[in-house]
Amino acid sequence: MEEEKELTFSDILRIFKRRKWTFLIIFFLTIFLTGIYLFFIATPKYEAKQVIEYKSSSSQPTVSLGSMSSAANLLGISQPSDSGLTTEIERMKADWVLANVVKELNLVEKANENKGLIARLRGTEITERYLIDSLKEDINIQNVEETNMIEISYQSSDPTIAASVVSLVYSYYTDYAKNLYFEDSQSYLNQVETLFEDVSHQYDQINKEVLDFQTKNKLQGTTLDPSSESTQGVDPLINYYSETYMNILKLEADKNQLEIRKQAIEDNIFKMSPETKEFILTNTEKDTPVKDIKSKLVSDRIELETLKLNSPSSPRIGALEAEISVLENELENNLEAIFSNDLNFLASIDMATFNEYTGIITQLQLFDVTKQVYENMLQLIDDEIAKRSPIMYEYFLLRKDQAILQTRYNTLLTVLEQERMKASLYDNKFTVITSAYIPENPVAPNTTLILVIGVGVAIALGILSVFVREVNDKTVKDLYEFESLFGVPDIILDDSNDAEKIVNYVYKKDFKKFGLLFLGNFSVAQNLSQRIYNILNTIKPYKTEYFTSIENEDYKEKFEKFEKFKNTNEAFIMFDNFNNSDYILYRDDLEKIIIFIEEKTTNLEDIMEILEKEKDPTVVYVKKY
Template sequence: MNENTETQTGQNIYDNNDEGISLSELLKIFKHHFKWFLFGFFLVVGMAVVYLQLAIPQYESGVSVLVDPIQKSSSIENLLESSASSTKIATEVELITSRKNIEFALSTLDLDSYKNAEGDSYSNREVLGNVKDRIVVSTVKDTNIVKIVVTDASPMFARDLANALASSYDGLLTGIAKNSKTAQREFIDAQIPINQKMLVLASDALGDFRENSDIIQLTDKSTLLVNEISYYKLRLEPLKLQMQEASVFIQNYNQGLVNAGIKGILTLDELGNDVKIKAKLKELNGWKTELTMYESLSSPQIGTSATSLSSNNSSRVYFLNSAIEQITKDLLDRVSVLTSAYANESNTQSIVQLLTTEVAIQVLEERGAQFTNELSQLPVLERQLSELQRDVQIYETIDLKLRDMLEEVKLVEAAVTGNVTVVDQANIPLNPVSPNKLLILAVALLLGCAVGLLFALGIEASDQTIRNEAQIKKLVKNAIPLLGWLPLMKVSPKDKYPMFSVFNDPLSFEAERFKLISNMLYNKHDMKVFSITSCSMAEGKSTIVANVALSLAQMGKKVLIIDGDLRLPSMERFFLLKHSESGLVDYVINSVPLERSIVQPLDSVPNLHLLSSGSTPLVPAAIFSNPNYIETLKHLKTLYDFIIIDAPPLDSASELLTISKNIDGLIITVRAGVTSKLSLIDLVDNLKTGNAPILGIVFNGCSAGTTNSGYHYGNYYNSYAYRYNSYQNNNSKKGLKLSNYKIQNSSGYRKKYRQNIRQRDNQKLDLSDTVLAFGPQSYCHSLHEWGDVQHFNPVTGIGPQHNADFKDGLEAIENDLESIGKL
């Protein structure tokens, strides 16, 4: 069978199994492979028990703490609030399991006082192991309460480490909070002297100018211009820093993309040249210019009081801000579309921020340039005075702001205390948390049942042999009827014909099963020629041929058995006959007279004849396609009521399809636990392709539970035999024993079957094989009783020992064959 056929056949099996598996089938599988279920069950449970014996008990101790966030606003309002709102503390929680915090907590403990199960000190870091893996930190939802849980084999160490972690964690957060405020205070302290120095220089320069110049008073216009220029310069500095920050972020991000091998990254110039972006930036420039004008009028100027213009133009300012926000949103959407292939949200926002900041800086620079130009038109002395006054005012304003910030930071720094408050101290745990023996055993029981069931199903799935009638019906899709089933039997060494139950004990249960199949053939009035085959060797087809043929002969019918297995004939060995030198092959090829080949195998059954195979041909299929064979078979149908051909299995002989062309019905033998699903499907497919007249299937070698009608056939068989035993006791002195064919235990059955197959492969068709197969005593006994092989006339049905004139019988058959032109 080639690979394509195997694949197609395997697919057929899957197609046939699409219906799934029923509960009854699942229970049968469970019962049949119960030992595998027990193996899987005890394997898992045993592993669980071993784990519980080897596992070291682990103890768990926890401490609950209330954590304040490090990052708080430094404003006086938040500092003086009486109730703090719940703040996310994800960053603070991560610090609990930081290496610095764990190391500091361990340094506060006396590790020599803790021992493991072997008595080794925890001061050995290899004994201590990775402490971080045994620390679990969790937060209570919507609160700042954090629970630190430590698990360890030592309950004392678990408690002490949990408390030490809380203590060291408090110091860690307090230090971080103070360090941030201290750094901020130190920075402001360093900036104040620098600003004061610059203020002194500016004041001295202004004083020197007034002393050395003749200017007494500047005009109001020059003062206004100076204020405006100062305002725009103060606005420009933070915008430039903001633009520089965004530019650095975008450059680093794009460089990372380039290093990662990502192409198609748009530069800022390419983005700025986009038509839509360019239009939006132009529109933004106009709105920003107008808004800057309103802001310069409504904002308090350096050294002046607030103007009342802001209240009069608040609606327009609100409109301008709304328009700017909408344009910014449109820019963000457009940039997101252009950079969707590589940019994330932060990168997109940085690009929009950079573009809008450039517009704002451009507007402020243009406005400042206009005022600077106007100021340049004033006299030189006035301009110098205005610039000096402007510098003094700027440094004075910065000095006031720095001093306010310094006082605020000092107040916050002084208010920083412990960020962690212990709510519940850790206690010594009394009971271990792992291993949870009850839970592990419960899970092991459930998992053991599941694994055991999987083992049973896996063994069943790996077994491709046919074990029950339901599988046969599913494989053939109920297209081929089951003619009957035969029980799994064990031969008795006392029997002359080991597997001939119909001959050995006609009233036995096994014999009745064969007779049931014979009755089905008997009722086929329009059929005479039947062939019995199997999927592979040693599946019981020869036994079925002999028993069915004898059953038909016992009904008074004249039956001929043809041994069609030309490669490995078995019918002569079955009947303990010496191999005949002439047979079917010799008649078809060499025209050897047919009466020399047809014998009466049983002396007590004169209407049962056997046509042996004879010589071994080179091409067995040519024998069954020979016109001599076809015409002779037609003639034999007029002489016999039934002709049963023992056909070879398909996997070892291709002539099966040739045999099937000249028969009325073909019976397939399937042996339980031996015949594979692939073999049956392949046989049926080939027979259907060759238009073979498949009559039905005989299920051979059944054990209890493999048949639908004989689920408890063993009990039925015992009671059946008992009734016949009682009947025979009442009618004769000799009681009927139970059938010689005992129900065989399935244990070791397949092993013995494989040994039988290997033995058959090594056998040759000679006398020594017969003696080896059936024993020298049985064979010699049969020869002694029967003498040599008995030859018969197929026309008269009378053998030489019953025919006074053997020559007449010989001439009769020769004349009859000559009339059809075959001699």
Template sequence: MEDKQIIQTSEEITLSDLFQILRRRIGIIVFVTVITGLITLFYLLFIAKPIYSISATIKIPAKSASGINLGAAAVLLGGSTSAPGVDEQIEIIKSRRVLKNVVNELNLLDYFKSKTKDKAKDELSENQVIEKLYKDIVKASSQKNTSLIQITVELDDKQLAYNIVQSIIKNYIDIAKELNKDENSYLYDFVQQQLPIVEKELAEIEEKLQKFQKEKSLVPTEEVKQLMTTYSDISKNIVNTELNIKSTEEVIASLNKRISEVKGMASTQSYTPSSRQLEELKQQLSKLEIERNSLLLKYTEEAPAVKEVTEKIEVVKKMINDELSRITNAKLETQDPALSELYASLSKAITERESLKATLQGLQKAKEELDKKLEKFPEIQREYVALQREQTIKQQVYATLKAKQEELRLSTAGMNFNVPVVIDEPYIPEKPAKPNKKLTLAVGGVLGIFLGILAAFLREATDQRILDKQQVVSLLGQETIDYTNPFDAKKNSEALKNTLVHTFETSDSNKITHITSAGKIPEKNQIAFELAKLSAALGRRTVLIDTAGELGLNVSKEKAISISKFVSEKSDKNLPEYSENLWIVLKTEDDSDYLTLSPKFKEKLVNLNGEYDTIFIITLDVSSAEAKYTAEFSAKNFLVAKPKISTKKDLLTAYTMKELNLLWVSKD
């Protein structure tokens, strides 16, 4: 029950106990801290490679700077008037397409192979280099609540890091331009080629018409004029529609080419989405466009019948776009944001093309109906109408091409698109960003202190030795009588007096005082001898019995008697006196090791109580059989403890002794 109480008391650690542990183990803390600091310094000087950080800042425009309407370009190419999402642009910056171009432009595969060990050199691939760039080297982050993106490259080669940043910016801006490209760029060459041809044909037909009017002197009727006006409008719409179809097909071809490049294909693969539902929607759209154009021959666009058909057309267009998106999303194999955006643009472009084709079919059907009406007129009227119609068509084509040419001229003269702008150019720093030597040393110092404290507590938990008096007091719950070492009777006079006073507290029936030690402590014998001399000097008849056989170094063996002789002596009054009032019994080589454990020895000690005033018995350390045996019949028990020699186990063993007093021996 008492042992359990000891353990429970020792586990109740206070803040004071923690500080005492740190004080006792300060050497370990300092040692571990110094070693950790030296290791950190060695790492900084000989192992750590300087890492340079090269950064650049890019701004994504909030909206297009162009104030001119460029037609259906944004819809066809998937662009918009607002800035692309910052997170999406970060993914594009770190996309495979951008990083692959960087690897190829800077020959990074050979560079990393040159820095790789021989065995892994041959196994290093382009994909592994791209993965290394993505995970470890290239970082892209957005500035809070802004459209700014910071690109950072960290590498031990500052010139190469600078080149990588420049290459990333270049390739990213190229992709951004492609994703925001207007259809005018696809039409420019076509318009430039067609204008001279149409201009020549227009001159020829105008010459024919003038010649016909001179020879026939024909004045067209009002009905013919009305038909010609309608025919002119339809012809103009047909030309514009055909031109838009051409533009859309160029966009689709360009998107297919870019998709093939992103997917790493050697040649361009044309992709045409198809499904049964899509074909049905196309046919439905074509019928609605034909119906709408037929109604426009009779009514205006504000007529209810025309509005109703127009609304149906918009619904079908949306259904076609949704079906195309579903088909292309099912085909998409990766989560590459650049590829996703290209497929979305392709779906919109195909939807626009199908809508234009349906519109063209409706216009051509309306044109056929007008041709049938013209057949009712006389031949000379029909001939005039044919020439007039051809002139009108050529004029419409020429006017459309000229307008488109002017539009293209303006767009190529400096119109701005949603293209990122470099705000902060990268530069080569003079000093590396990593490692931060001051910070690393500070962290190493803090870590060293932490590890030192941890080592101190671990050592405290595993070290069974007693290091200071506070441990004794904390473990056994009582104060000590302190002695200094090296032992000197004069310096320790007060301690000897206090100890002797405790011996006087014994009863008349039991005057035995047991002195033992926690471990092998020579000062135990000196203390016992001085106590005996002091007791004798006070006129008390004192007996000092050494069962350990260690007192012979401090006393004259000739004046003392052996334990065997002491036990065999019939009368306690006939013991030889060592000095006045002092009798000493020593264990000699002839004495049996078991003699002090015999009942006869105990009986002899008990008999001494009647003849002597004080009886001191010295035993081996507290864990010995003699100490445990003697403690049972002693009135007082004194335990001598010493730092680095005594152990916690010894103290806990002594705790079970009755009337225990602690004597602490430490350096002066």
């Protein structure tokens, strides 16, 4: 017998032919159970949805410092920040929001009334905390790709509950967001009011000091307001200094707004890699052409401002303005060339944003130039006035402090007015695009998909069952398997009643004494042996004796039977298995041992063992239908 035998396609077909009922039973049983699950066990799930749009440019007064954000930083005011889309999505799942949904829909009581059998047996009590956590897991709030749209969805076996949960989540979120908004606003307002009182006191004090200084030093012709058009008796440098200082504050505010927008583009659209971001932030300063242009712009702007102050009629002013315009255009072109390669992907996604982004970068560079000009001019004025009389320089310092405090005072006053208008200016950050409605058709279970999966599982289980049975079945399955393992049998019986072939074989060979060894069903062995005996007695009346091996037989009777067998001229004996003690006793007195292999009954290992022990047995294969 071969130790290993590879399965061929024909072998597999024969296996399935033998095990077709196993396959069909498992297949249809799995399909039946799938149908039972679909139509009697599975609970239909209904999904409700609501689509809302995030207002990226909402008219929220939270940025009340807006164009004066740099002045706010100067004042040390901590502004309430405008939360982004991701933060708002998380707020929709806040405990306060979901707790109110649970309470309004009375979900705790309903859940406890409809507990499953296992929960009832365990005595499990469903709490509000459990339902809040469950809602956090089950409710789906996600951003629709490449849009400002948000989709809120929830599945439930009750379509009304599904729609109610979605609708109430958004409703309570709007209340929650509004409450947070006004809490932040009030906290911010308290900061501003406290600071305003302090700055107001300092501003009154500096005005008094300026007035006292003017009176003491006979400068009554000067004005207390640095921005006033009345400049009689006041050195024009002082007014210029105040105006320039105010310009720096405004410039810082504008720059701050551009930085915010630039950061928003980088965070939400550009998604730069660290390498690209480093290039954007550092390359313009290291690039020689850009650095040279900026340096030239600074020097030209300083010269222009100095000429306007000291020689307003100089023809050089026009030439400088033209040269500055050319340099600004050259700076813009150089920056576009630097950024173009690294921003190609942004341009392919959103050309408008690309143009805005490159424009912001250019404006920020120009702001740097302008700021350097202003700061240098302030230093020049400070140095110029310091050269004059100590009285004028002291007066200049007072007026400079007065200008700073006036800016702070005006800024805080504006902030207070804006913050106090918040209640009337508040606007929700979202617009409802599609309201939640009660769904009519369930989304789960997906009947078609589950049936397809069921068929696939049924086939897989059917195949698995066939091979499991095949592997576990150690009997000889059919004649093909027997021949492939042990060779062609000497005699093939079409059924267990086909005794004539055995008689013909014995008669032809003229065996006087032979044994029948059955590796199969005992009742089949008895029937076949009896038929053989009957036929032999018909041919040779009263000449052939039929002996049957009986286990646990009395020893005296056993040996008397053996002596009779030895002294009989023609006889045969039937053994029901080769481990029978009688088989050893009679074996040497037999001319031939005939081994019967019964299809689907005889164990393969038994066949191997008897064929190894017997030198030249006659093998009879008994088919089974």
